[in-house]
Amino acid sequence: MATIIDGKALAEQVTQAVAADAARLVAERGVHPGLAVILVGHDPASEIYVGRKMRQAARAGIVSFEHRLPADTPQADLLALIARCNADAQVHGILVQLPLPPHIDPARVLDAIDPAKDVDGFHPVNVGRLSSGTGGLVPCTPLGCIKLLETVIDDFRGLKAVVIGKSNIVGKPVALLLLERECTVTVTHILTRNLPDIVRGADIVVAAAGSPGLVRGDWVKPGAVVIDVGITRVAQPDGSSRIRGDCAREEMDHAGAVTPVPGGVGPMTVACLLANTLRAARATSFG
Numbered sequence: 001m002a003t004i005i006d007g008k009a010l011a012e013q014v015t016q017a018v019a020a021d022a023a024r025l026v027a028e029r030g031v032h033p034g035l036a037v038i039l040v041g042h043d044p045a046s047e048i049y050v051g052r053k054m055r056q057a058a059r060a061g062i063v064s065f066e067h068r069l070p071a072d073t074p075q076a077d078l079l080a081l082i083a084r085c086n087a088d089a090q091v092h093g094i095l096v097q098l099p100l101p102p103h104i105d106p107a108r109v110l111d112a113i114d115p116a117k118d119v120d121g122f123h124p125v126n127v128g129r130l131s132s133g134t135g136g137l138v139p140c141t142p143l144g145c146i147k148l149l150e151t152v153i154d155d156f157r158g159l160k161a162v163v164i165g166k167s168n169i170v171g172k173p174v175a176l177l178l179l180e181r182e183c184t185v186t187v188t189h190i191l192t193r194n195l196p197d198i199v200r201g202a203d204i205v206v207a208a209a210g211s212p213g214l215v216r217g218d219w220v221k222p223g224a225v226v227i228d229v230g231i232t233r234v235a236q237p238d239g240s241s242r243i244r245g246d247c248a249r250e251e252m253d254h255a256g257a258v259t260p261v262p263g264g265v266g267p268m269t270v271a272c273l274l275a276n277t278l279r280a281a282r283a284t285s286f287g
């Protein structure tokens with residue numbers, strides 16, 4: 001039977017470690033870690049995620065500053081708010097929840113965030129640092145994937161990793177993190193030919209296509225480790241809905257280890273946001 005990697009439990013460990021470090025930062029340096037969370041509009045999923053981030057931040061001793069803006073907020077107003085957060089010494093991390101309404105250019109918004117406060121790791125400076133392996137803030141979901149993998153893999157060197165999905169938020173950065181650990185990395189996507197055959201060669205599979213049930217049991221080599229990043233709400237015949245990942249979980253008994261959905265990558269994303277905020281807060285009190 002495949003090991004089920006408990007993302008919720010690991011996220012709780014990370015959150016507790018952040019809480020301990022945050023308390024020390026307050027006691028020793030008088031720095032209280034602060035996170036600005038900016039939500040534009042009323043996307044129901046975003047409201048839930050933002051609520052979860054603020055609740056976990058509070059548990060870790062991070063002060064959050066919530067900014068809820070109407071869906072028709074002009075881009076210039078959002079940029080002005082970001083400029084104020086950049087200048088605010090109480091704010092160490094800035095998160096602008098995505099997706100943004102269509103009249104706002106996400107690239108302009110991400111460019112406006114001070115790279116030192118970019119706890120999502122989406123600013124071009126941090127993207128560049130990740131690609132050159134020079135220590136910027138790393139996107140939360142990819143960081144969570146690596147921490148989950150580290151619970152079952154000691155030595156990544158030379159392992160074959162196949163990433164499904166090439167987004168800037170997950171696919172590309174997780175591929176870079178695996179490459180940094182000296183995996184042999186193949187990045188695939190929806191137009192990749194013979195995808196099942198490519199996945200069959202993998203020791204590590206990171207499924208981040210957003211396509212529920214895409215990865216079937218016979219795509220996965222016995223003993224492989226499968227990280228399921230997909231979180232899709234799908235309707236059930238009885239009218240209710242449930243969350244599904246990108247992997248057909250019931251077909252993965254022969255895998256070495258798999259992450260569940262929910263309770264896998266999702267909670268780790270939030271915990272890594274807290275860890276990044278603490279890192280950003282710490283950096284301001286040195287040098």
Ligand SMILES: Nc1nc(=O)c2c([nH]1)NC[C@@H]1CN(c3ccc(C(=O)N[C@@H](CCC(=O)O)C(=O)O)cc3)C=[N+]21
Nearest residue numbers: 049096097098099120140243262263264266267269270
């Ligand atoms: N700037 C920005 N940064 C983000 O990190 C970001 C974002 N925008 N926009 C949306 C996505 C999505 N995201 C999730 C966070 C937690 C769970 C999570 O905790 N999921 C639980 C519950 C799932 C459920 O019940 O809905 C789980 O998988 O167990 C999921 C998804 C962060 N995102």
